[in-house]
Amino acid sequence: MTAGTGSRRERLRKATLDEIHGAVRTLLVEQGPGAVTINAVARQVGMSGPALYHYYASHDELVGAVTAGFLRELATAMEQARETRAEEPVGRRIVAVCRAMRAWAIAHPAEFGWIFAGPISPANRRPESTRHRAGQRFEQILLDLTVELWQTRPFPVPEPDELPESLRTQLAAYSASIDGRLPLEAAHVFLGCWTRLYGLLCMEILHQLDFAYTDLEPVFEECLRELIGALGLDDPDQPAA
Template identity: 40%
Template sequence: MSQEVVPVAPYSRRERLRIATIQEIKDVAREFLVQDGPGNVTIRAIAREMGMTAPAVYRYFSSRDELIQAIRRDIYGEMGGHLRAVIEALPHREAAGELLASGRALRRWAIDHPHEFGLILGPWGPHQGGQAGQAERDASWAFGSLFADLISELWRTRGFPVPRPDSLDPELVAQLTALRQEYQVDLPVEALAMMVRCWVRLYGVISMDALGHLAFVLPNGDAFFERELQDLAAVLGIEEFYPAGQPVAH
């Protein structure tokens, strides 16, 4: 028996205008962000640029914080889409190689988009709790799940060195268990601890490099990053997937 296809009503003209206006507000805010950082993103400045009044903009976003949260969600999606495109373009699909390629791609994206990176994973990133904080956690995990999935696949297909479960602090075990349950991560606690360790290390070197904190000692951070990535590959037992002289992904 064929299923009846329920037609989807098209957006009304008013709805299309609202969607277009919301997108324009975010586009203008993004331009201000790229030009001068988040301090330049204000409702009044956006309204002036769009030829609107500030109260009119507030009809679409109730506060600057709500607008910033919407931009963060867009950036997480954009960044995740870029990394997935890099992975899909690889000639050989294997979790270890995809993981290393993702690290390179994330660094390249962060260097090319320092203000956007700073807004989600850098000094201007979210630090609030409560309901808004949970929404930010969910948005960031939508991106972070890419790395979690690769680590899970690596664990399933090859395994990697992990600490003994009884060597982990009980409080850490409790937090990792909660993370595993909340986001349904298919890893034992000891492997999840290694995943977090690797992410913190990768994020740390990318963040310092992309935001200019290495420039006073390293004018070009390519070689340093590659050395750290190679060492990370050794920690995970996938050294053979790190080819010497591998170019940094763009």
Template identity: 55%
Template sequence: MTTSRRDRLRRATLDEIHAAARRLLTTKGPAAVTINAVGREVGISGPALYHYFSGHDELVNAMTVAFLDELADELRTAGGFLDTCRALRDWAVAHPAEFGWIFTRPVVAGAARYAAGMRFEQVFRDQVVALWREKPFPVPDLADLAPGLREQLVSYSEVIGGELPPAAVHVVLTCWSGLYGLVCMEVLHQLDFAYSDMGPVFEEHLRGLADRLGIPYEPSSAASMPR
């Protein structure tokens, strides 16, 4: 299907707007990403930018979607589960501003943002579902969990179509919480008081994840370690 010249020009302008917004984010911080500032970066007025975005929230969503899709693409090509975890860390360390934009600030609701989040989530979920189907990992007895927790696990298991039973969901979400938390602390330099090199710390965490999921731990190659 061919596109018109007008559509190509619009796409090129949208790409330029996104690049300008990302540049402001990485050089001046999230507060600098305003409609007027982005307009100045691309040489158009703030009001003219409303021909492309209805307002700041839509611009925020567009950037978030782009970052999530970029990250998801990186994860899809990483390899197995542990290498996917490493790819998450690599991207976050290399793109701290973008990582913070996605994960450490309030979420602006929107269908496109939700869909992008689901695409990102699907990368990890497909991998743990495959692990579960090949060899179920140890799970807790649901009866031993608090009723409120149990109800939420059952509900989420239904949301993902029963691909994982509630007890397995509990293990996976616990693993994700620990992984995400450690990456966040590294990106935000919250462990600098103790560690000057987070590589071994992260690998030790992956060793624990591998044990929890019943998969062999394979050390990272030098190529997959953050610079």
């Protein structure tokens, strides 16, 4: 064997898969989601139609696989931002990861739009789907950082008694689902931050705010500042207060 793992066949197959993913991406970016058809993709990679079914069992599966790849790419970009700042305090890492998330979305709007608003079929929400797993990794990055922050320098949280009963129940379930790494009141703060950040980004990329803004960078930065405040951090862009 000269390079990589697996047999020659496996390497060729992987190369073809990469080419297929690339073709899907090209079609998506250049001609929109509707242009991503099995036939068009096959044409792009130089095979004819049904050959693609040796790689994916259906159009849905192809779309799901590519979407999961986009999510992985986004997660990797965020992890990279985290790793290159491994020595800095957790507050700066959080900010860097959030900015990396938006930077990827801005650089790849078609892909990000597809992740969010593309295949909303129930199948993609079942826990065993590739899509779902890739999404979990994405969500987990900020969760991990928040847990680290919580353990090293707990942020202000509401009294659980102040939260409505039904919310407390749900937060308890979520807290359990992350192995109790955050107590429910801290999970509440985390989820609030996540919702605002991710929600703002989705609205931006899906053009729901075009009626008012042409560039949401300062809005995102303000959101980030509020988030930093909610997490009880000093302004991480200032070296020291």
